[in-house]
Amino acid sequence: MKRLLEKEFWQIPEFLRNKHLRIIAVFLLILSLVCATLAFIVNAWLGIIVFLLILLTIGLSFITLKQVMQDTTHYISDLSYKIKRSEQEALLKMPIGILMLNDSAEVVWVNPTMQKLFGQEEILGKKLTEADEELAKVINDNMSNKDSVEIKWQDKRFNMLVQSDINVVYLLDITHYAEIQKQYDDSRLVIGQIFIDNYDEVTQSMNDTNISNLSNYITNELSSWASQMGMFLKMIDEDHYFVLAYTKSLTQMEKEKFKLLDRIRERTSKQNFPVTLSIGLAYGGTDLAKLSRLSQSNLDLALGRGGDQVVVRGVDDSQARFYGGKTNPMEKRTRVR
Structure with a gap:
């Protein structure tokens, strides 16, 4: 009863402040009054009963809707608190580094x-260039980039996103995944063919002993080179060899510019x-037949x-890479027999 006497209880509910709902409520009220009037015309007692029922219905509706509004408000408030708390927890515990700067490039929050990532160093209030010059340069170089970029910092790999409009930097450590990707890239198969360009011409005027010594020397050099590079080498003919390797070995060979060619020639x-x-x-690629044909095509190109x-050329490469070619060019053979 005390609650019914409170002024706040009889305030217009929030939902009735909506214009469309208010029109519907007025329409229902008028309809109820019409029904009550008709009931009075038929019978006075019936009219009183209907009128009281209408008042009771209106009262119960107000009480129920008030409770629904309170429960809804409480639910929304509780949900908002949980969302805000979750956001705060996420900022603090998520495995993404967050760095906030002011307009003077000073660290205001991490x-x-x-x-x-900065260890025990206190960086709040410092200019980013003082905290870490390398990171400051990387961030500055990508300030206008709206997409995430992969960077290297502190011997690790990160995906970095810079929101320049609010001076916030996000760093996600992807070192583990980058290492997996590198292992995959390094373990892709390489197929190669080696051909002694002028073997027939050179051995025509040599005796069997010298031919054997020459073949042994070349085979030993190639075997030693293959072993050093972690490759599989197989002699197919006296002037033709087959090679299996991984891209890690190929990277090393290209880094050394295939010094084997100079060594054997000299x-x-x-x-x-x-x-x-x-x-x-x-x-x-993974199609071995296609790789084999491409290695043959690359060898033909070298001979040509x-x-x-x-x-060296990959399945998806538009252009080949060339090494050597220091002797006077002359087409010795166009295809390996």
Whole structure:
């Protein structure tokens, strides 16, 4: 009863402040009054009963709707609190480093994940260039980039997103996934073919002993090179070899510019029977037949350019990479027999 006497209880409910709902409520009220009037005309007592029922219905409706509004308000308030709390917890515990800067590029806030990357150093209030010059440069270079970029920092790999409009930087450590990707890239298969360009011409004027010595020398050099690079080497013919390797080995060979070609050419030239090699290497994809055909095509290209060189091309590469080719170009053979 006390609650019924409170002024706040009889305030217009929020839902009735809506214009459309208010029109519907007025319409229902008028309809109820019409029904009560008709009941009075028929019978006075019936009219009183109907009128009282209408009042009771209106009262109960107000009480019920008030309770629904309170429950809804409480639910929304509780939900808002939980969402806000979840956001705060996420900022503090999520495995993404968050760095906030002011317009002077001073650090105003970092979450615990970002602080761990800086160790025990206190960086709040410092200019980012003072806290870490390398990171400051990377962020500055990507300030206008709206997409995330992969960066290297502190010997780790990160996906970095810079929101320049609010001076917030996000860093996600992807070192583990980058290492998995590198392992996959390094373990892709490479198929190669090695051909002794002028073997027939050189051995025509040599006796069997010298031919055997030359073959042994070349085979030993190739075997040692293959072992050093972690490759599989198989002699197919006296002047033709087959190679299986991984892209990790290919990267190392390209880094060294295939010094094997110079070594064999210079050593055999001193013995007055200069020998040069042509190599075709193919990588990428999982179709071994396609790789084999591409390695043959690369070898043919090396021979067509005069030999004494290496041609490297991947399945998806539009252009080949060339190494060597230091001797005078002359087309020794166009295809390996």
